Amino acid sequence: MxxxxxxxxxxxxxxxxxxxxxxxxxxxxxxxxxxxxxxxxxxxxxxxxxxxxxxxxxxxxxxxxxxxxxxxxxxxxxxxxxxxxxxxxxxxxxxxxxxxxxxxxxxxxxxxxVRTPKLPRGLPKPLSASEAKAVGPATHEMEVRPWIAARDVAVISLCYGAGLRISEALALTRADLDGSALRVVGKGNKVRLVPLIAPVRAAIEDYLRLCPFAVGANDPMFRGVRGGPLSPRLIQLRLEELRGALGLPASATPHALRHSFATHLLAGGGDLRAIQELLGHASLSTTQIYTHIDGERLLEAYRSAHPRS
The missing domain is CATH 1.10.150.130 (Tyrosine recombinase, N-terminal domain)
Structure with missing residues (x-):
């Protein structure tokens, strides 16, 4: 002291x-x-x-x-x-x-x-669309082992392209791939179906093609270098490397990619309740935090649509 x-x-x-x-x-x-x-x-x-x-x-x-x-x-x-x-x-x-x-x-x-003082609710810090898109190509440039690069790109794509939590992405099995959708088990064991856009599906297929380990239908899809389940820390470290290589902010984490998914959907005109379902939020109030981030777009929608605007 x-x-x-x-x-x-x-x-x-x-x-x-x-x-x-x-x-x-x-x-x-x-x-x-x-x-x-x-x-x-x-x-x-x-x-x-x-x-x-x-x-x-x-x-x-x-x-x-x-x-x-x-x-x-x-x-x-x-x-x-x-x-x-x-x-x-x-x-x-x-x-x-x-x-x-x-x-x-x-x-x-x-x-x-004695209760802990209430903390002000912090707003998510999403990446810009160009920053989020640069993560995948940069991973391939940084990693000399093709299957590991493909693995990391697939996990990162699920965070940004499907809005998954890192824990949800790493818990996926091949059986969770259901045609054009993904079966995701979220918090409280709540199951939701998330559509897979073409780039995300392609990233997953590329990884599965290159993965040197046999991945059974009910086995964890993403593997470490020794064949065991992939640790989330490895993806966090990958993002840390990418922050330095791409000049991304310190807030660029796997969870920030999930925030970016929601923010960019909202900016593109996505419905708040649909985004709630995609994220697996139990309450709409949790999803509404993104309206504070993209307030300018909401204000513009108000100006263009309200009769008294």
Whole structure:
């Protein structure tokens, strides 16, 4: 912990050091995340030190009430800290107390009744149509093994050309290919049929033709280099490589391609309820987030169609 002008007891400081070591070596969090968690705990300890008027020790922590934790969050809020930073601060504090409980030092029930601050709903960050289209050809240029290039292009095509989640794409079997449609099992085991446009079907067929492993009707379609099911991390890494090669934004991820699918359909005049079905959203309100992205097109539709526009 950094020297911020407050005091904690030696036993408590020892536990803090051990907790930070666990974050870095066992949980393998990034150095910046460990630093941020430590800073959040510093701020919490500084608040407690001022609150009790002295050195903070384990006995003080055991006596914490929900009101004390809420007072800490309120103090941070008054310092003009946003909801996202507040949520992370509470997460860091909870992580430390979870460590103490796991080590048999103490348990703090007060944390369980303090709610995480509501986070503002972020808008998806879709790629432009030209950026999304460039991903496939660039993959073939970067990967010398034809079957792996074809595999990655097929998965990426399913994310952008069919709006699939990466988990849905990697769970597909050959039996899920049903003529011109695709049988997709989404969240909650909800099954939906998604039309396959010609480029996506061609990408899948190209991969299946080149794949060196036998793919049975009910086997996972996409394979790793040793023949096992393909890890989503490999597709994420492929997108990271493509970000550098094509100058794509940091938001260019497999899920961003799904966002791009929905946004570009909406921009092209797609019906919101039809897009809801294609994405597998249980509620239309989830799909309506895309109307915020393409508000200009909706405004133009209003101007051209409404009698009083």
């Amino acid at each position: 950094t020297d911020t002008g407050f005091a904690i007891s030696a036993p408590l400081r020892s536990h803090v050091t051990a907790w930070q070591r666990e974050l870095a070596t066992i949980r393998r969090l990034s150095p910046k995340t460990v630093e941020a968690y430590g800073r959040d705990l510093d701020q919490f300890m500084a608040f407690l030190s001022a609150h009790i008027g002295g050195t903070v020790d384990l006995g003080d922590l055991k006596q914490l009430r929900p009101a004390d934790l809420r007072a800490f969050l309120a103090a941070r809020r008054r310092a003009d800290i946003g909801s996202r930073s507040l949520a992370r601060a509470l997460s860091g504090v909870k992580s430390f107390f979870t460590y103490l409980e796991r080590e048999g030092v103490m348990a703090l029930e007060a944390l369980s009744v």
